[in-house]
Amino acid sequence: MTKNRATSIGLIAILLWSSMVGLIRGVSEGLGPVGGAAAIYTCSGLLLLVTVGFPKLKTFSTRYLIAGCVLFVSYEICLALSLGYAATRQQAIEVGMVNYLWPSLTIAFAILFNGQKARWWVVPGLLLSLLGVSWVLGGKEGLNLVEIKQNIASSPLSYILAFVGAFIWAAYCTVTAKYAKGKNGITLFVLLTGLSLWIQYFSSPQPPMVFSWPVVIKLVMCALSLGIAYAAWNIGILHGNVSLLAVGSYFTPVLSSALASFLLSAPLSWAFWQGACMVCAGSLLCWAATRRS
Template sequence: MDRKRATLIGLAAIVLWSTMVGLIRSVSEGMGPVGGAAMIYTLSGLLCLVTVGFPDIRRFSPRYLIAGSVLFVSYEICLALSLGYAATRAQAIEVGMVNYLWPSLTIVFAIMFNGQKSTLWVIPGLAISLLGVCWVLGGEQGLHLDEITRNIVSSPLSYALAFAGAFIWAAYCTVTSKFAKGQNGITLFVLLTALSLWVKYALSEQPEMVFTLPVVVKLVMCGIALGFGYAAWNIGILHGNVTVLAAVSYFTPVLSAALAAAVLSSPLSFSFWQGALMVCAGSLLCWYATRK
């Protein structure tokens, strides 16, 4: 495949994934946090079967199979439920920004556990990302401790899940880099996520799922974004310009927030965008620290 075309397909994956925050929240409002997430990952898993295919598990190392499965499923559940449990749409977008600590954390984990070489620029990079998240949580006040505290207390489970998810995904990326050995278990992992959510849905009291046309449309869009996103990303990584894809991916927090604000009809404050740009800048600085 032509390298330029493959790079464009990889960039399309970034756009598709950037729609996830707004779409997951929209589906959760109609079908409930757990039921909506179960439907999303069921549809996504079926699409992954078509676009990526089911892997030959016999080729997986036990470490990748077990650790990869547990970490991926845990992360996706944390992400989906953190968005679904958020008190408001605006808060869901803020929670999504907390989740985007993972790029900086992934680089820190790679340095700590995979022997990745870096410069000391990684320290201010992580600090800027954390500052950006705090800036977002401060609402229109920016970096304001009382407002940050009120925000978190209003929906502690949602923020805790998002924060935990950032660490879990960083761990997943580290494990994949170290133990995958060229294998891709994404289809299996997505299907396991769906199964886990259906088990939770069956064993706990959940609101009734309401299948209105707008919700079903967004469910299909979300399934496509996740299912085709992984296929597009694989093409980009295998045949495209990886440096371009890596650099652009660090601007995902801003793109994700913009698309979520549009999907959810939830305008965001100027201080939110300041914080989002800080998260991007911090992630880029961490990435730059490993390039020297």
């Protein structure tokens, strides 16, 4: 496989991941936040068994296996439930934007815990990402503290889960870079996520799962997107242009919001797009701060 082709496949993974916010929310509206997420990750895990295969656990570092399982499962549950519990579709897209603090946080964690060298402008990059999220939460007026408080108060669990999830994913990326040693446990992690959600579904009161053709179609699309994206990303990282893929991934907030707005028929304000661009710019600035001359 040529490098250009592998890079193109990796970029397809970014496109597929960008559809997740809209699709997860769509499925949760029919099957419930927990039931919908459980169905998504179960189907995706089964697909990964076919596309990626089950990992040989004996070759894994114990630290990576334990920490990776805990962090990955925790993050995916935070992400799926934060979208499912959002009060409205527009709010679900805003919650998804909070989650996209993770690229900047990942670089901050790499600096703090993995000895990553960085230039001083990593700090403005982090601040710009935070400002972008605040701008999104401020509604049509942009940075409005009163509106931000009211927005969060209307669905605090969603925003808390998304915010915590961003830190968890940054920690997962840091652990993976340090302990994975080229191993990929994604199939195991996704299956465990589905299992954990089913345990939660059957052990606590949940709304009934109402299947309809639109919901089933979104469930299949979501499972395919998640499963194929991880397989495609693995090819891109192993054989493609990693730097180009990294840059492309930092534009995910804008692409994800556009796809979610289309899939959910939820128009977004100009202030939202301003905030989304700030998040992207902040992430890119953090990334550039770690690049060597």
